[in-house]
Amino acid sequence: MTAAPLTRRFLTEAARNPVTVTMLIVVPVVFVAVAAKSVADAAELLGGRGGAEVETVTAGWAAAFISAIAMYFQTRSARATDRRLVLAGLAPARLVTARLATGLVLALVASAAALVTLAARTGIGDVGRTTAGTLMFALTYLAIGALIGALVSNPVNGTVLVLFVWILDVFLGPAYGSVDRPLTRVLPTHFTTLWMMDLPSRHGGRAGDLGWALTVTAAALAVGWAVVALTSRTARPRRRSGQFATGLRMALRAAGRNRVLWVLLAVVPTVFILLAAVTTPAEYQSMVLREGGRDVVVRFWFPDAHPGFMAPVAVASLSALAGLFAVLDSRSGDRRLSLAGFRTRSLLAARLSVIAFGALTATAASLAVTATLFDPRQWGLYLAATTLIALTYGLLGVLIGTVFGRVGGVFTAFLVPFLDLGLEQSPMLNPEVSGLGHALPGYGATRILYDAALTPAFDETGPLLIALAWLAALALAAGLLLRRSTVRGPVTGRARPTAETSGLSPARSAGRP
Template sequence: MTAVAVLTRRFLVEYVRNPANLLVLVLIPVVFVLVAAEPMADAAKLLGGTGQAVETATTGWAAAFLAALAMYFQTREARSADRRLVLAGLPTRALVVARMSTGLLIAVLVSAAALATLFLRTEVDDPLRVAAGTMMFAVIYVGIGAAVGSLIRDQVNGTVVILLVWILDVFFGPALTSPDRVEITRWMPTHFVTLWMVDLPSGHGGNLGDLGIALVWVGGALLASGLLLARATRGGRRHHGSRRPGWVGQVAKSFRMGLRQYRRNPALWILLVTVPFIFIWLSKLITEEQYSVMRVLDDGREIDLRFWLPDTHAGTMAPIAVASLATVAGLFIALNNRDGDRRLVQSGMHRSALLVGRFGEVAVAVLVTSAASLAITAMVFPAKQWAGFIGGTLLLGAVYALLGMCLGFLLGRVTGVLIAFVVPFLDLGITQSPMLRLEPPGPAVLLPGYGPYRVLIDTGLTDTFDEIGGVVIGSLWVIGLTTVVVLLFVTRTGRARRTARKAKHLLLQEAAAGSTAAP
């Protein structure tokens, strides 16, 4: 027990010591509980859910999101160190208990942050029930984060898997949609937790009831993740490295190595196809069959038209899927190569060749992500101008992939992933959405998705192309973000080049001094 206490304290100190974790501990509850609660409640009414349930459930969503990613990176980053501890004689049981204890303490911390935000925002009828429900959300997602960290080595894949589970759980759960609309949603991790938390009895909880099944999910998540963590501490693994060839050859080499990483990662290709499929297809399935009025630009005039909601909802989900996946891809291309690129430049590789290769990797990620999303969208959404809709999707993917690269150069893994998800969600899912308001608010023009989204609405819903301005705004974002990426890359690798030059100069001085002193 002493070993467990010491390890738990050290793991928790490691979490708290990172100021970025404390920043997102405030940021995520503010985004979901304060900013997004009301628009999501409006969306829930369109989809057959209940507005009040959404405003309460946002605390659980925020706590779950924070807990899952914190636990994922805790287990993923420390996997090698955990194995060495076990090889050095630490009992596997003690290590697993310490990791899960840390996860439970993080669950308490993130739940407290989410609840504090809710209590500041509004009065709660049954605070104890809401607090217990929020804690169950967090504990279930601690288990999910630990399980994914134990099974999936690649951080892009792990992050996307967690986001996929969370998105399915939230957007197709009983708060945003009708609890009885699609039976498969009853198998979502927090389906029964949500129903019990908002005091909305399901009627399909069986003998255990909603609370009983919710507690089964809590215990099952902890048990399964603990077993997977114990399994992951056994055995050892490998490491890879890189080399260099002259300018064109270096560009080709950099690009080829990036593609090789994609090719060696079949799970990534599966995710790039399944995430848009589930996200877009399910959005059509759960949408109420009714018409909705949207404002569009048609033949140079703004007019309000009625559209069949199941079709248009699926079409508006496609940009969110593309933006989220492209941002995560750009983030991890920059993050995973950040230190390696510095060393490659230090060893003599051309900065420009290396950067062009990285842009090539991002372009491939955008093309694959966009192609997967468009293929699914074509099955459920009859776009009016397919050429323009494809172009707008590629433009949106490029903007968000470059934004992801900027985040990768500036932030760490946990903070970068959180921001990479929050920005597309707030931009495209809340601010730009034509389902929530006839036209976006004035400040929306400053967001990265404004221009490309105008193009997608125009080409998806009208017969004539009128959004030249949207293309211009999107192109300016691409140029601006490319410039920022270049400056960040040059700044980071420039230090490495100067260090290498200084070391070489010192070696030459030592060699000269040695030859002078020789008889």
């Protein structure tokens, strides 16, 4: 069997999952169409280039992120299936070629969606440079996704690490700051970004920025090949985690074994907040808030307030992921416990408690770092607002995971907090909240957070009621969905393999006798 038929089989499996195909197109389209202008404005505000050049690079960023996620799930989820194929006589080189080709095709779909959206939105000045740059972004991050997939087995940890690398690459890169920072030259797409923006670095030497970008891309492909070849020879069984006190103790014990997750819940908000602090320009900003029953313009020193404003974005994303994977990874075990006599309400209470514990861990780490950089006017209210955001998005993660599944859920769990808290609720980009911003789940809690950060008295009763209504509605919906997934559905005596032959859809027949 050559690599081509195997690649077609993997792609056919991926195409059978409508969520996969939809997310490959929708995520880059939404990112470029909705976020490109705001991202460019933020880059200029933080001392970067800004303008059309940064809007062009958003196509590469979108393709990079979705390529890394796609390759992560291919590398991680298909290990058992790939091993069986190799043991059955398939040449490892052909399998590796098929895997990389599948990842490349999926990345090309995402890249094409981003480029078409960019062309429709602003036009593309240099089609060749923009297209080539976007493809180099995608190829580089295919290797990053494969490498993380080989090293990190838990999907929560893996997807958070992908997000972590992507955030560092984007927000420390030349689009958001000086091109002469020596430490940023090790970032995976540093030279690709410079070349795509047509911004000579003067530190590329004789090879130039394009030469270094091509070198990094080629090295990334070599790493990706080696990693996929290695993982096709190994397979590890997955461990399942599964009367309130007993259920909570079992769930916490299972979660406690995942030490990397708890480290990530603490480290990612820390780095995100510190990154916001060091990249903030030294200038004053203004924001309209309620004070004494009327709207007032509050002027504040931006470097002091920015870390406090950015902390909820990291907290929301991590909380959503915690909720998403908590419901997906525990579904089968909870069904067996329910059949064994566990009361449904006890299982639900234990599961929701673990989700809340993960959200509060991210909140505590965020506030510990924030306290060293930012002093809100009302600390108690600021803590309450951040906690509201964490719990809201933790519950929203349960709904996202139930509706979109593992891969589509990861995309959505990153996209929704970014659009909501990072863009629509941002005082830097939207002095007045838009109609869409009012309808999003983060509106009420962020208005309370800004009020607590910049004013001495509480004046946001309406947003508080909105935030509590969101929290109650999401808790009810999450409880109903968890109950439905616990008491319904087939439960087999033996767990089926969870390998996904396409990396983005459940395994069907590939690798089975």
